[in-house]
Amino acid sequence: MPSVLIVSRTRMKGGNVCIGGFDIDSKESVRLLTSNGSNQLGSAPYRVGEIWDINYLPRSTVTAPHIEDVLVQSGTFYSTLASTDLQNFILQNCNVYNGSIDKLFDGALHTPTGHAAYIDSQNVPNHSVCFWRSDIDLLHFQAFEKHKYRYYNFDYDACFSYAGTEPPVDVIPAGTLVRMSLARWWTPPEAVSQACYLQLSGWY
The missing domain is CATH 2.40.50 (OB fold (Dihydrolipoamide Acetyltransferase, E2P))
Incomplete structure (x- = not known):
């Protein structure tokens, strides 16, 4: 077993x-x-x-x-x-992305400025979960009564929902090991195609 x-x-x-x-x-x-x-x-x-x-x-x-x-x-x-x-087990046994958000999911993410990161059907990775150590702090904020985190620097202003069960923290420091996932396929209102939105599962 x-x-x-x-x-x-x-x-x-x-x-x-x-x-x-x-x-x-x-x-x-x-x-x-x-x-x-x-x-x-x-x-x-x-x-x-x-x-x-x-x-x-x-x-x-x-x-x-x-x-x-x-x-x-x-x-x-x-x-x-x-x-x-x-934490040590994950680092020793799992694939961990390090650095910018554009490295996640083999570069398939769309990161529109000021909006939620997502993938679409034009470039679908062969996995929906991953571990990551960001090169910058991830900043907590709330929008529409939902907890979210923001990845912000000179190149990107992307955000993603927090779906974990532990209380959110104000800042997840750069280098912290986190788990990311892609939500199930969904067609947003007024959209013409499906997307899988990026979300944060938790940190270690």
């Missing part, structure tokens, strides 16, 4: 949560859905830093970039990593 490290827990509509994991044996990112392919309920026990032995099946059909979806059949809690051990 694979050992899965829980690396994120993010808020979704309807009180559900998205659980991000990392299969320690295969060294692949996974997104833990229920056995029938639904999102996990808010009461789901998985917490960041925990290691679970999880029996899961790959989802029969996936739509890029969300290729990490798996269906949990059963799971047993094993242990919990300390925060420093969790």
